[in-house]
Amino acid sequence: VSQAGVEELVGRALQRDRRALARLLTLTESVPESAAAIDALMTPKAGAARIVGVTGAPGVGKSTTVSALLSALRARDLRVAVLAVDPSSTATGGAVLGDRIRMLGHATDDGVFVRSLAARGQLGGLAAAVPLATRVLDAAGYDVIVLETVGVGQSEIDVSSLVDTTVVVLAPGMGDAVQSMKAGIIEVGDVFVVNKSDRDGAATTRREIRSAVRRSLEHGQWQPPVLLTEAVRDVGISELVEKLDCHAEHLAASGELTRRRRVRVRREVEILVLEGVRLLMARNDDLVDGVTGRAVSRRQPPHQAARAVLDGLADVIRA
Numbered sequence: 568v569s570q571a572g573v574e575e576l577v578g579r580a581l582q583r584d585r586r587a588l589a590r591l592l593t594l595t596e597s598v599p600e601s602a603a604a605i606d607a608l609m610t611p612k613a614g615a616a617r618i619v620g621v622t623g624a625p626g627v628g629k630s631t632t633v634s635a636l637l638s639a640l641r642a643r644d645l646r647v648a649v650l651a652v653d654p655s656s657t658a659t660g661g662a663v664l665g666d667r668i669r670m671l672g673h674a675t676d677d678g679v680f681v682r683s684l685a686a687r688g689q690l691g692g693l694a695a696a697v698p699l700a701t702r703v704l705d706a707a708g709y710d711v712i713v714l715e716t717v718g719v720g721q722s723e724i725d726v727s728s729l730v731d732t733t734v735v736v737l738a739p740g741m742g743d744a745v746q747s748m749k750a751g752i753i754e755v756g757d758v759f760v761v762n763k764s765d766r767d768g769a770a771t772t773r774r775e776i777r778s779a780v781r782r783s784l785e786h787g788q789w790q791p792p793v794l795l796t797e798a799v800r801d802v803g804i805s806e807l808v809e810k811l812d813c814h815a816e817h818l819a820a821s822g823e824l825t826r827r828r829r830v831r832v833r834r835e836v837e838i839l840v841l842e843g844v845r846l847l848m849a850r851n852d853d854l855v856d857g858v859t860g861r862a863v864s865r866r867q868p869p870h871q872a873a874r875a876v877l878d879g880l881a882d883v884i885r886a
């Protein structure tokens with residue numbers, strides 16, 4: 568796609584054309600040059616959206632919770648975009664969420680945008696794809712961006728490093744709760760949701776999570792709440808929205824929002840730099856091959872060879 572083509576798509580996406588927006592996201596995932604052009608045009612218009620991550624083990628009810636949340640936010644006239652990431656079963660996870668959204672009648676609502684992100688085959692992987700996708704959605708006028716991913720520890724990306732607020736969803740059952748604590752989920756959660764509160768053991772799980780949260784001292788002034796929900800019937804969802812508001816206020820007032828965003832951008836830049844080096848090496852195979860040859864014949868130790876490759880690539884960049 569030409570620069571003019573990208574500009575035209577950006578113009579349409581800014582006019583709330585969801586097809587153009589979908590096309591832009593596809594380009595950011597698949598064409599590095601387009602990703603840079605889109606970033607340049609969209610990022611100056613981003614910065615207003617709240618980014619909320621929803622994570623937890625498969626089957627706990629993340630997608631159900633997200634669609635209930637979506638309805639609640641739409642009722643407040645907020646525009647909502649959902650990015651669903653499921654490295655284990657992207658197609659299924661996305662489809663389930665997509666079905667729910669259609670069921671709820673959001674498919675024709677231009678204040679709602681839902682997208683599945685494939686886990687593989689992208690420049691810098693998901694850790695690079697997600698930040699740009701959220702900026703594009705932010706610039707396109709979505710007020711809240713929800714990122715649904717499978718649980719910390721199993722996922723190749725740590726959702727908490729990509730969002731402002733992390734919601735951890737659990738379901739009743741001792742094994743589940745203990746499992747989550749092991750996976751380090753307690754440390755990253757800003758809000759905990761024990762979903763399926765219609766099932767036995769919800770109160771017990773809530774107590775366990777509460778005491779685990781109290782034991783973890785990382786949280787400073789923010790005490791992560793532990794809520795009970797039954798997402799299939801919208802029970803507890805208004806409390807969830809309320810807690811998300813409280814956390815947004817806390818982030819802004821404490822300076823934590825700025826800190827989190829700085830860490831996030833730094834990480835993204837690092838990933839892009841490393842990806843850039845990888846690309847340069849692939850495009851300058853002769854250089855890499857020549858240096859490697861000298862290392863193989865022991866005329867140059869590998870550490871020195873690596874340095875020589877970096878010097879050579881620096882010359883290529885400057886040229």
Ligand SMILES: Nc1nc2c(ncn2[C@@H]2O[C@H](COP(=O)(O)OP(=O)(O)O)[C@@H](O)[C@H]2O)c(=O)[nH]1
Nearest residue numbers: 625626627628629630631762763764797798799
């Ligand atoms: N009993 C009960 N089932 C639920 C509740 N929320 C979700 N489910 C069901 O749990 C299953 C998994 O839900 P889903 O949202 O796809 O989970 P995800 O894998 O975490 O996204 C589905 O069959 C849901 O209908 C709930 O509050 N109570």
Ligand SMILES: [Mg+2]
Nearest residue numbers: 629630660663
């Ligand atoms: Mg799901």
